[in-house]
Amino acid sequence: MTVVRSIVLFVVAALAEIGGAWLIWQGVREHRGLLWMGAGVVALGIYGFVATLQPDASFGRILAAYGGVFVAGSLLWGVVVDGFRPDRWDVLGAAVCLVGVAIIMYAPRPD
Template sequence: MTVLRSLLLFVLAALAEIGGAWLVWQGWREQRGLWWVAAGMLALGAYGFVATFQPDPNFGRILAAYGGVFVAGSLAWGVLVDGFRPDRWDVTGAVICLVGVAVIMYAPRG
C-alpha cells in the first residue's frame, strides 16, 4: 500500500508541476494572458505541497526520484496535450529514468 500511495503522489506531483509549467508557458509565451500564468503559479505551488506527503522522510531522495517521473511525465504530457511524437530515444530515456525512480525509491534498504 505504501508503494501505491507513493506512486499516486508522484503522479499528482507531476500533474501539478508539469501542468503548472504548461499553464505559465501558455499564458506568457503563447500570450493567453496573466490568468493562465497565475493558474500555473498556483499549480506549481501545489506541487511543492504534494511532495511533502511522500512516505519517505528524505527530501533529497524524493526530489531525485521525482526528477525521473518529471522526465517521463513531461513526454507523456507532450503526447496527450501538445501532439508531441517522441522518438525511440525519448522513450528509451524515459524508461531509464523510471527504472532510476524504482531503484531510488523502492530498493530494499538495510
C-alpha cells in the same frame, strides 16, 4: 500499500508541476495572459505541497526520484496535450529514468 500511495503521489505531483509549467508557458509564450500564469503558479505551489506527502522522509531522495518522474511525465504530457511524438530515444530515456526512480525509491534498505 505504501508503494501504491507513493506512486499516486508522484503522478499527482507530476500533473501539478508539469501542468503548472505548461500554464505559465501558455500565458507567456502563447500570450494567454495573467490568469493562465497565475493558475500555473498555484499549480506549482500544489506540486510543492504534494511532494511533502511522500512516505519517505528524505527531501533529496524524493526530489531525485521525482526528477525521473518529471522526465517521463513531460514526454507523456507532450503526447497527450501538445501532439508531440517522441522517438525511440525519448522513450528509452524515459524508461531509464523510471528504472532510476524505482531503484531510488523502492530498493530494499536496512531500517
